Amino acid sequence: MSKSIDKKVQSIIKQCESLSIDDIEKLSNYKKLQTIISRKSQGKFDIYLVLAIIFGLLSLITTGISQLGTEHFLHYAYDKIFSIDIYREECLAPKLEFLVDAFRPPTSCGICRNVDHIERISNISREEFEEKYAYTNHPVIITDAMKDWLATEKFNFKFFKRLYRTNSSALRAVEEHCQFFPYKNKHEFETLGDVFDMDLERAYMIDDDYQPWYVGWSNCDYSTAYLLRQYYSRPYFLPEQSESSKLDWIFMGTPGLGAHMHIDNVDLPSWQAQIRGRKQWTLRPVPECLFSCKEFNFIVEPGEIIILNTNVWYHKTFVISEDEISITIGSEFD
Structure with missing residues (x-):
């Protein structure tokens, strides 16, 4: 069997040897062979x-480490690529929103x-x-829930500047x-302390050419949370069996800035109270x-x-007050 195959192969080779290059290019499978070869070449390329x-990249990393040292190189790379300060962050794995x-x-x-719009309601019962x-997950605005709030x-x-003063337990937390x-403002405000080191002229937009600013932070210090909640109470409309988170979220800033379009990953719906200013x-x-x-x-x-359940709605905000900073405080509820 193998001998007969060898004879056929040898016969084909002799026939090919007798053909000119032009004749070979006219063969029906010649173009297919060319395509296969080009694909293999492209794959190798x-x-x-x-x-x-x-x-x-390995060469660049090796050169960078040799010139700067491992620690300084990592500090430079994380700062430029992820805007993360390795000396301040506990977790060096960047939170990539597109992966979330x-x-x-x-x-x-x-x-x-x-x-296609949001309802505004008042005097609503807990049951309703x-x-x-x-x-x-339907967003809604309650218009009468802050009538007795000292906030x-x-x-x-100035209130938050005093609360989060330098070396305070609230700021450290x-x-x-x-x-x-x-x-x-990430290039100028690396910490909340940097925000409250800002001069009052900029904070209160006294100068006509002030630079807009907008920040947000969570308060996870129980003693600070207790103090803050002396100025506001649990919204009256929340279901009786619902428990509010012990975590407060505070957002503050001047007109012209706000939070970019994003979706959260905090599991629970939340409420946000607009204490001062107007926000779109x-x-x-x-x-x-x-x-x-x-x-x-x-x-x-x-x-x-x-x-709003910020886990199922993409959302962004923009402060539109004319002459007042925006202050918002909120929390999650289950």
């Missing part, structure tokens, strides 16, 4: 290109279908709020254990609902509370 990039979004569980489009809004009179930049969001919100449905739902804008006025 791609592999070589990837290897060249990898070796180039990619692995986010799918959302039912029923929460946003036919929703629980049935219609608390756990349905509307006392909360201002934020800088060591809580979260701080400098947003677009933009809500956008999750990608799987873009063909079923609409993006829409609205303004939260001083004295109003917005209830």
Whole structure:
């Protein structure tokens, strides 16, 4: 059997040897062979290109480490690529929002279908709020929930500057254990302490050419939380069995800035009370609902509370007050 195959192969070789180059190119399978060869060549080229990039990066890293030392090189690289200060952060793994979004569980489009504005309501009972809004993921604004809050009179930049004064336990807790969001001011405000080192002229927009600023932080210090809650009470509309988080979220800043479009990963819905200033919100449905739902804008006025599940709605904010900083405080509820 093998001998007969060898004879056939030898016969084919002799026939090919008798053909000219022009004749070979006219063969029906010649172009297929060319395509296969070119693909293999391209594949080899791609592999070589990837290897060249990898070796180039390794060379840059090796050179950087040799010139700066490992510690200084890591500090420089994290600062330039991720805007992370390795001397301040406990976790050096950057939080990449696109990865959080990619692995986010799918959302039912029923929460946003036919929703193109936000309702404003008042004098709502706990039972009605629980049935219609608390756990349905439908955003709503309550207009009468801050009538007896001292926060509307006392909360201002100076109040928080005193509370988070240098070397205070409140400031240490934020800088060591809580979260701080400098947003677009990240290159000048590395910590909350940097914010309250700001001169009052800029903080209160006294100069016409002041630089806008906007920050947010969580308060995870129980003693500070106890003090803050002397100035505001649990919103009256929350269900009786609902428990508010012990964590406060505070957002503060001047007109012209706000939080970028994002979605949260905090598990629970939340309420945010607009203590001072006016803030424009933009809500956008999750990608799987873009063909079923609409993006829409609205303004939260001083004295109003917005209830929103920020885990299922993309959202961004923008301070639009004319001559007053915006101060918002909020918490999650289950």
